Amino acid sequence: MLCANSAGRCEFDGCNKYIFYDNITAKKLNASNVAHIVAASPDGPRGDKTRSYLLSDKLENLMLLCPQHHKMIDDYVEDYPEELLLEMKKKHEDSIREMCDLIFVPKSERVIFFSPIKNVSLTHIDNQLTAQALLPQKRPASTCGINISIESAFDYNTSEYWSDIDNQLKRDFDRKIGNELDSDPNTIFSVFPLAPIPLIIKLGYLFMDKTNVDIYQKKRVPDTWKWIETRKTNSFSVNRIVVRAGSNIALIISLTAEINPKRVTDIVDADIIYIISAERIGVDAISSIDDLSDFWHVYQTVCDEIKNKECAVETSVFPAIPVSAAFEIGRRYMPGIYPKLHIYDDYNGFCKTLTIGGDC
Numbered sequence: 001m002l003c004a005n006s007a008g009r010c011e012f013d014g015c016n017k018y019i020f021y022d023n024i025t026a027k028k029l030n031a032s033n034v035a036h037i038v039a040a041s042p043d044g045p046r047g048d049k050t051r052s053y054l055l056s057d058k059l060e061n062l063m064l065l066c067p068q069h070h071k072m073i074d075d076y077v078e079d080y081p082e083e084l085l086l087e088m089k090k091k092h093e094d095s096i097r098e099m100c101d102l103i104f105v106p107k108s109e110r111v112i113f114f115s116p117i118k119n120v121s122l123t124h125i126d127n128q129l130t131a132q133a134l135l136p137q138k139r140p141a142s143t144c145g146i147n148i149s150i151e152s153a154f155d156y157n158t159s160e161y162w163s164d165i166d167n168q169l170k171r172d173f174d175r176k177i178g179n180e181l182d183s184d185p186n187t188i189f190s191v192f193p194l195a196p197i198p199l200i201i202k203l204g205y206l207f208m209d210k211t212n213v214d215i216y217q218k219k220r221v222p223d224t225w226k227w228i229e230t231r232k233t234n235s236f237s238v239n240r241i242v243v244r245a246g247s248n249i250a251l252i253i254s255l256t257a258e259i260n261p262k263r264v265t266d267i268v269d270a271d272i273i274y275i276i277s278a279e280r281i282g283v284d285a286i287s288s289i290d291d292l293s294d295f296w297h298v299y300q301t302v303c304d305e306i307k308n309k310e311c312a313v314e315t316s317v318f319p320a321i322p323v324s325a326a327f328e329i330g331r332r333y334m335p336g337i338y339p340k341l342h343i344y345d346d347y348n349g350f351c352k353t354l355t356i357g358g359d360c
């Protein structure tokens with residue numbers, strides 16, 4: 001039983017040596033020491049007149065140790081009192097149990113995607129928080145995940161800026177994600193982005209629908225990347241505004257903030273404006289995977305209509321959307337079926353950023 005709880009490894013804090021094998025000769029051997037925390041005899045290490053007898057054969061009083069560490073705790077009794085040893089035993093056995101629980105949980109490679117938003121460099125992405133977000137359905141495939149961090153020296157809303165970070169993203173994606181997929185096409189990815197919305201749409205587009213990938217978004221309160229909400233919390237509707245006869249299409253997506261159509265017609269020659277709005281507009285417009293999938297269905301219907309009813313091959317998109325919606329728009333884009341998307345971003349007024357689909 002003690003061997004099972006300790007997984008056959010020395011329970012001395014920091015040792016964790018597997019005791020039934022010799023590394024140098026590669027021979028199996030039993031070098032296990034079953035050590036008493038409170039000695040079996042009152043005169044022994046940490047012994048006690050009454051408790052020694054009571055505890056002598058109790059599992060909770062025994063530790064599996066390598067010979068070296070057994071000698072250590074018995075020779076230096078002052079340094080290794082009962083409480084400290086109990087703590088080591090608990091820590092070791094708890095960790096073993098946690099690890100074993102995870103053996104059959106699928107591994108996912110975290111993609112930590114960072115790029116300053118509107119020239120503001122945010123705090124780094126916490127490695128532990130992203131790892132926790134995967135559990136218990138998935139576990140991290142590697143300790144650090146894949147980091148894609150992109151910055152540009154150009155001014156934020158210039159075309160040089162967007163083409164610079166667009167090129168960097170494509171290059172990093174091929175180098176880091178492409179390599180991973182080449183070595184294992186079944187790799188599961190989990191994406192944690194803190195980046196401008198157009199760039200997140202592009203990242204989704206590079207992943208495409210065929211890759212096994214899911215998206216996480218940062219919540220401030222509580223401080224987590226987990227999808228805490230499990231139910232549907234919002235609904236989405238579509239409006240079609242005819243400005244004049246013609247086939248220039250603009251698409252407004254108002255999930256995190258309302259966008260006045262006037263601001264759109266000031267910038268582009270839109271004849272028809274589609275507006276997708278959330279019933280509840282705000283940073284939490286998409287709070288669950290169900291919300292995300294509801295949004296996706298509405299968005300998909302609009303794309304179909306723009307392509308098939310309006311016969312438009314391209315459309316200007318004005319998004320006020322959360323990270324998860326941005327990623328899905330890119331990931332589920334169907335080249336040749338959906339209109340080409342020109343993405344605009346609001347930074348002291350709308351500016352044209354990246355293009356999705358078409359020949360890019």
Ligand SMILES: [Zn+2]
Nearest residue numbers: 035036070074
């Ligand atoms: Zn002993």
Ligand SMILES: [Zn+2]
Nearest residue numbers: 010015066069
């Ligand atoms: Zn040891």
